[in-house]
Amino acid sequence: MIGKKTPFLLLAAALVFSSCVGVATDIVIHRDGSGTIAMEYRLSREFESLGKLDGNERWPPLPVGKADFERTVARVEGLSLRSFTTKTTEQDVISQAKLDFTSLEALVRFLDASGQRATLTRDGGKNRLTLGFNGAPGTEPELLALVSALMEGYSLNFSLTLPANAELHILDGHGGVLTSPPVGIVSVQGTKAGFSSPMADLLSSSQAVNLEILW
Numbered sequence: 001m002i003g004k005k006t007p008f009l010l011l012a013a014a015l016v017f018s019s020c021v022g023v024a025t026d027i028v029i030h031r032d033g034s035g036t037i038a039m040e041y042r043l044s045r046e047f048e049s050l051g052k053l054d055g056n057e058r059w060p061p062l063p064v065g066k067a068d069f070e071r072t073v074a075r076v077e078g079l080s081l082r083s084f085t086t087k088t089t090e091q092d093v094i095s096q097a098k099l100d101f102t103s104l105e106a107l108v109r110f111l112d113a114s115g116q117r118a119t120l121t122r123d124g125g126k127n128r129l130t131l132g133f134n135g136a137p138g139t140e141p142e143l144l145a146l147v148s149a150l151m152e153g154y155s156l157n158f159s160l161t162l163p164a165n166a167e168l169h170i171l172d173g174h175g176g177v178l179t180s181p182p183v184g185i186v187s188v189q190g191t192k193a194g195f196s197s198p199m200a201d202l203l204s205s206s207q208a209v210n211l212e213i214l215w
Contacts (some may be wrong), residue, residue, distance in 0.1 A: 022092075022154035022199065027107070031163040035107065036082075037099040042092040042154065069097050076113075078106030104129075126214050130171070133158075133184075133195065133202065133209040156184075156202055159194035162215040166193040171210040182207040191215075 022042040029035040066084040073081045082098040101107045104120055104127065112118035117132035133156070160166070168188040170178040180186075183205040184197025193213050202209070 022156070024155075024157040026159045026161075028161045029104070029107070029163060033104045034100070034102050037101065037107070037110070038096070039099070040094065040096045042094050044092055045088065045090075065095070066097075069099070072110065073099070076106055076109045078102035079110055129160075129213045131158075131195075131211045131213070133197075133211075152200065154199045155196060156199055157194070157196045159192060160213060162191045162193070162213075164215045165191055167214040168193045169212040169214075171212055173208070173210070181209045184209060186211065
């Protein structure tokens with residue numbers, strides 16, 4: 001999937017400068033801590049073709065191919081790749097991956113190998129998962145305007161289905177609770193919590209979106 005130094009939750013920020021990318025991830029956690037991950041990402045064909053200009057036709061231009069998922073599975077104990085498929089439409093190359101994890105620790109390592117943007121703690125009999133979705137503060141306004149135009153129609157969608165009712169807080173950079181996220185939309189309904197945002201909005205945000213999910 002992605003390298004050790006590039007957390008999954010920063011995928012939008014890491015890839016968005018490259019071209020039009022959309023990411024959707026749906027995670028289901030069972031009572032014993034095991035679960036499944038269904039992931040889809042869309043890469044514009046225009047950018048995908050750039051990887052072929054220098055004779056590297058066999059390799060995708062971004063580290064999100066099947067071989068990358070296999071490398072991630074190999075280094076994360078308790079994680080396995082169930083399936084991987086790719087199809088091409090008129091506009092995009094669409095890849096879908098399904099993975100299984102045997103523990104919450106394996107899930108967190110998949111989300112963020114660095115341990116900086118995905119952390120799991122247990123407090124008072126509850127699990128507390130903190131997730132960070134970075135923006136790109138300090139980026140040149142002209143570049144942001146260009147990327148915003150390129151990213152039109154692409155979004156980040158993240159959902160988490162839990163074995164118990166979810167509680168969700170939006171945190172600032174110091175751990176304080178906000179009433180709304182800097183960008184995008186958060187939702188919690190029963191056992192399901194989620195976050196979605198247009199990629200362009202996420203990239204141009206001067207603040208990260210930090211979620212605290214408890215169950």
